[in-house]
Amino acid sequence: MIDLITLGQQAKAAKPFLAHAATKEKNDALRKMAQSLLDNKELILEANRQDTDAAAANGVAATMLDRLTLDSARIDAMAEGLTDIAVLADPVGLVNQMWTNEAGLRIGQQMVPLGVIGIIYESRPNVTSDAAGLCFKSGNVVILRGGKEAFHSNKAIVKALQDGLEGTNFPKEVIQFLEDTSRETARAFMQLNRYLDVLIPRGGANLIKTVVETATVPVIETGTGNCHVYVDASADLTMAKDIIVNAKTSRPSVCNAAETLLIHESVAAEYLPVIEAALTEWNVELRADEAAKNHLSNAVAATEEDWETEFLDYILAVKVVSSIDEAIQHINHYSTGHSEAIVTSNYAASQQFHKEVDAAAVYVNASTRFTDGFEFGFGAEIGISTQKLHARGPMGLPELTSTKYIIFGEGQIR
Template identity: 80%
Template sequence: MTLINLGKKAKDSTKFLAYASTKDKNEALNKMAQSLLDHKEQILKANQKDTAAAADNGIAETMLDRLTLTDERITAMADGLRDIALLSDPIGLVKHMWTNEAGLRIGQQTVPLGVIGIIYESRPNVTSDAAGLCFKSGNVVILRGGKEAFHSNKAIVEVLQKGLESTTFQKEVIQLVEDTSRETARKMMQLNRYLDVLIPRGGANLIKKVVENATVPVIETGTGNCHVYIDQSAELEMSKDIIVNAKTSRPSVCNAAETLLIHERVAEDFLPVIEQALAEWNVELRADEAAQAIFTQSVPATEKDWETEFLDYILAVKVVSSIDEAIAHINHYSTGHSEAIVTSDYSASQRFHKEVDSAAVYINASTRFTDGFEFGFGAEIGISTQKLHARGPMGLPELTSTKYIVFGEGQIR
């Protein structure tokens, strides 16, 4: 099916979905969740095709993990849809009302964005998360996954559509672009007549291409060049635990730490302990000259390392002379995603959260918490690193717009 046909069907489907009741939407989400469980084998077989091809192509182990589905992960996808059903419906809420001088009662009410296009890579669980969030917020979605996950995405969309068969909703409220060519992706970026907004989820290259080529309005879910800064007043054990978690708990995701900055006054005491802890995970350390002099094993960091989202067991390390240098480094190289300070100094923590310009700023906690589930939003559509409309983890409220409803009694101007 061509993009134009997908777009036409999507636009037609918005008329009913936008005004559907919360009860009907929740029942449909639960049926889609059950359909995932009922058709696990179909999804797993499709996923095996993708992972086998990826392994043959020499994909990195961390990226293969992002691509792989298991029985447990499909169950988690189904649970995610059920969790979305339990969330408050963001549509139709009147945020506030007031009366103007002419006696008009004016209110601002939440409405769906309309048709949302999502271009994403690797992680097939995004397919069900995005579909569920868009559906609950009254938005039709057109999904375009990467070719490496094509069979998985196709199976998941088919299964979700099967779940809709016994409801009053059209299956076209969730659609998949089956042509994974770059040309089709470019055309989707310019599908202004049918798409109301486009959301890219993936690596730096994908997001850059979408931002540069799209004529459809874009919500930029950025890459995660995340930093952890260990201040001179930090506790050693806390510092070690936070950086190990931020780097190793799941290095292939956007909220994993990529750079460690450490104050020179604690570097000699802390870095050997941190090196030993990270060695258990075979983390490669790419260090500046001062850190190299302390580490027993590391490689010299290059300029490119400070700006790279590794998505792997690699960590750039720099010794800094002050919190000023740490903040300056972060604001220069960061992608605006998530940054953390480890400190016992209140004034240092306040300076850090005020002066670091990122979507999420942590004081004495791992960057790995930047996530819709962890923030209590249910599933997320992505982490927005821009400042217009939405910033940070995007849940249901971020998938809405507003319109003004105005009540009069014959007033004219």
């Protein structure tokens, strides 16, 4: 097992190989890494079985087990993700703008890699290849620290990616894996300022909170999704039902799944029984306020904690509101700033919702499940940033770069 300082030193030494690489070199290497995932599929699946067997024995919830599980199709998708990244535009070296100042200097703003990125994440082993591919294409060395529940899967995936780099101009150390899953090493990783340029956490609320509060390395906060769907007085019932069912049930274990339904009091009596019947087919548990319970058959009473919780499960909090203003107030109080949606046929209401809701993604008449790099046309994503500095929303390749100024003179002095 390589110690943390050695990983940092190797990452720093590998930076120039990626930072100055030509786009074609990077794209060819990404395709080789994709092929290596396919060539090592059985080894990765066997490693994943070790993780899923252990998780099942420990009583891990079904939704979490789904996040952990790999199969042949998911590995194919991981490989396809790398080849998709290879065809995306390379942001590195792009000069966004140039101008001439009063002294006659030509000044440009150029996109450059962040440097060495540390990523701390949980459960989902496909994050390993997605994150590695995005960091690689954007010219960043990456050190990956996955959760212990996916240890064998992550290790096998990184080994396959490194094998894919054989015969290229890149050292395998441009993609590294921190094997020590102890809390002590995780804390040291979060404070590895000498070697890490930025740290990105991906996971549940507790992980992100720990990283934000512990890290001395600059952090890009991602992920936690306490997302709402508000059904306005003018909403179409069929549309509202379909959006809520999709936002809650299509994949409840992800950060863009809806956790709370807000509904206007004028349509609650008619709409809630229909919505409940549709959600019952998915065995969704409803936790409702008193006004909503009056129109539901099998809801339990909601607590204050339910309004604050990212369930990541077949659970939905339900609240009746008297106005769009009350809905927006509730959302801005409890939201994690991820994705929020209104269902309405009232243009003024849609514009008010867009204007006043404070979140990375705000939807009118669409499911929150679309907050995703692929769906937005960015290709793969490193995560969904819920903060406002450096990046916000789905983070693709441009968000993994910084800028520097390039200046051309003709002997000017000041």
